[in-house]
Amino acid sequence: MIPASFDYVEAASAEAAIAALTEHGDEAKLMAGGHSLIPLMRFRLATPAVVVDISRLSGLSYVRDGGDHLAIGALTRHCDVETSDMVRSQAGLLAHVAGQVGDPQVRHRGTIGGSLAHGDPASDLPAALLALGGSVVARGPGGERVIPAAELFTGFLETALAPDELLTEVRVPKVPDARWSFQKFNRRAQDWAIVGVAACGNGAGTGVALINMGQTPMVAAAVQSALASGASAADAAARAAEGTEPPDDLNGDAEYRTHLAQVLVGRALAEMA
Amino acid sequence: MTVIGTPLKRKEDPKLLTGEGKYVDDIHAVGELWMGMVRSTMAHATIDGVDTSAAAGMPGVHAVYTGAQLMDMGLWAAPLPCAWPVTPDMVNPPHYPVATGEVHHVGEIIAVVLADTRARAADAAEQVEVSYGPLPAVASIAEARTDGAKAHSELASNKSYTWALVPDPAALDAAFAAATHHVTAEFTQQRLIPVPMEPRGVLAVPGVAGGDVTIYSSSQVPHFLKILLAATTGISESKIRAVAPAVGGGFGAKLNINPDESLALVLANKLGRPVRWTETRSEAAFSTHQGRGQLQRIELAADADGKLLGVRVHLDADMGAYMMLVTPGVPLLGSFLYTGVYDVPAFGFTCDGWFTNMTPTDAYRGAGRPEASYAIERAMDILAGKVGVGPDEIRRRNYLAGGEKFENLAVPSTLVFDSGHYGPSLDLALDKAGYGDLRAEQARRRAAGDSKQLGIGLCTYVEICGLAPSRALGGLGFGSGGWEHAVVRLLPTGKAEVVSGSTPHGQGHETSWSMIVADKLGIDPADVTVLHSDTAISPLGLDTYGSRSLAVGGVAISMACDKVIDKARLIAAHQMEANPEDLEFAEGAFTVKGSPDKTMPIQAIAFGAFLAHNLPDGMEPNLQEQMTFDPSNFAFPFGTHVAVVEVDETTGQVDLLRYVAVDDCGNQINPLIVEGQIHGGIVQGVAQALWEDAAWDADGNLRNPSLLDYLVPSAAEMPSFETAFTVTPSPANPLGVKGVGEAGTIGSAAAVINAVCDALSPHGITDIEMPATPRRVWKAIQEAKQ
């Protein structure tokens, strides 16, 4: 639980952070809330030579009206997303999910950008973004690009972000009229989900995403296509685990997780009906 | 003044809650070196080589020692102690602080780095290269029992001992032969990782003059530490001072003499520099012993009405890799309680202790007693099912003394229960729970086929605590007495000072002791200072474990106060020129009977005793008395707990909806502290029932050594507890007190699992192994449906 030695750099600006990443390459790690990075470092599962602290980049902590979408700064804390009136009214699912992450301490330190950049399949916010069909803005030495949520998560704790890119903003479509549901199944209030489901729908369609059902946060593709082709909620829910690779750990094996995914998708769709 | 019985807020708390508590890790000494432990990554292997050269050259590294080098240095006179050889032929392989030749569990220390910072010690420890010769690991009791692989290569069997308590074998056989109903049940007591808020740590500081060492340790037992470190290192006992500063919880986990403590002491002594170490949370799963670890088989014999005729128990207990301080005795502490609160004519208990290649086990809150109450209380529910009566009725039919009040009642497990009154405890608990309404709601949900079913679980427990009569402990082969020592002195300024030999680690002794003294001497509790936990200040003591502090140490203080009053009476009589018998002592002052204005406060007497200008002839100056109390019996608290759970049959999730606890710990000194102990105790038992489980794999690796995966519940998972008390004073001590530190844990695991099984009974499910995880419950339902 004692991290290996590392150098600490406090980035004064987004540009400085990107410059530090460019300089140190693979050796460097950004630190936002530190609530995923520091545990990995304490277990010595991550041993970055340089930690670039971006937690004080207050310019990247905001919730703005971006026209058809909400723009949320990457450094916005979970508790600020949870309590933002704009997020609550325009993307209720996201505000609710932010309020279900860990415990109050975690929600006051952890950031939405950190949670998405970490790409943990067991995390809550990535599933919310997938269900909402949002995207993120990545800024690197060569400028900015927008990455849709559906293309962000590429492998276990791996994302489409390049090593020298900073996630600066999260974009979420405004869906004030949407019905949504979040089903988080865990054994203790502060835990990650054993399995979770985020779902959000309106006239334009229904997005359903799964937590902890494989290597990455993922869309429940079979459920979505069943719903799109008019299947009943029960029939759609039965397909919840299709195409997933549920992990086997102390909380659940693949059989149990498959069952949970079906139950939880069923509950989500019932709640939204 | 009556302070006893009032919910005084704890004196200790302002300091602890504002971060002012000084724990071992907060104490520093100039020139200190950090130990970094090189721990085995194999459960069982020969150590074929240890290469320390890379580590030795790292920045800040002072020295690196392997086990072989340390043994060559001749630092130990004997292995780490086991103070409870339960049988004369108990097998106890030598356990030195550092392994040589062969390692016997993951996490066993192989080498020690000394470095100038904690981080450098950790970095260097990582660079020590160990070559192992893997040996087959024994990673479960079941495997140990087959005696295929051996946990220690040199042993002929994994069995360490067989201990038996079968007072009348013929009567036992006859009882089973005569019975109408038989219950045979097997239960697993999973291993638990104790998680005190403060991890363990140690700092050993050699004295300036040389030759003496102060050891600060996060320990429940500084007195034992001093004596046993002296005995095992050969350092003179009078040259070791042991101090337990603020200690953040123990639960038995700090009731030991650990490798790290011994290492810090001998290395500080050898190097002439302070040596320290604090375990990390994940290290604690290996550096600190674990709790429970038993396979239980319990058989009940009952007549047609469900009246018990006999109880037969066999345990297979997991010792882990070595015998620690009281490892072999823990299962036996429960042996006397497998007949619970019931009138059982015939009883037999046997226990085999087995070595495995896992972290040693030892005392953990309740130590042997939660296991016992779990087995009998689970089995009673199964018996109720066979007889066709409710769980309340089966208990009523079997209560000792028919549920009526009793004192000094002999039970077949050879003990004499001090006092009990079980009937009203059950009545009160059922009433508080609204038992009838709960059963009606359960029936409604069952009829409706609700996906969320209700379960109601009872547990009526008795426990044995207040350890205890020294002779009785001697009879059990325990290597210590059970007395406790106290000094009460009134200082010249009129304030009281208490020196106590019991060592608090969160229980609030300072508050309780102040209340006892305040009540006795008629002074303000704020005017009482309690000194403890430092062998230089409190040289005599037997520390805190087994819910003994109040029933032994608190009573010693009370009795020392009586002596102080007796002496003060002589001084007052002398100075007021009255007969001692003519003086009344009340509200902190002596008054001559019939002359209310002839009065002398105890503070004035204390000052007079200090001045010694005018004392009776031959009287020693100062107002100070001591008392060593050795009780005549253990104390036997009891109670009835009711758990109400909701089981989501779709997911297997168990939700604890309500928890009603009616406890009886005799007279209460501070009801607020009692309530706190009950709350914490309940959570620890519920935790075993629903969450906690040290998950060892077949190779002897622990899968969940961190709090990420080892699930300790928080307040968010608990309902608001509904507590109530009955008061049945103990005749075993003048305060009439029992103990309350472990009671909650002893009652709660069985209550919760009984509730879960009650909810699942329509499926024909009679048992769910602990912890009742959602997956386990769901799978049981799936299998029952097939």
Ligand SMILES: Cc1cc2nc3c(=O)[nH]c(=O)nc-3n(C[C@H](O)[C@H](O)[C@H](O)COP(=O)(O)OP(=O)(O)OC[C@H]3O[C@@H](n4cnc5c(N)ncnc54)[C@H](O)[C@@H]3O)c2cc1C
């Ligand atoms: C006790 C505890 C309980 C938790 N429970 C939950 C839970 O129930 N559900 C849940 O979803 N999460 C949970 N978390 C995780 C928490 O939400 C973290 O805050 C989150 O996963 C990471 O956010 P962070 O700001 O702390 O990121 P950090 O830990 O600082 O960083 C995480 C990773 O993302 C990278 N990174 C961070 N910011 C950026 C950026 N702007 N651009 C590019 N890369 C970046 C870092 O380099 C690092 O690799 C828990 C954490 C703890 C400690």
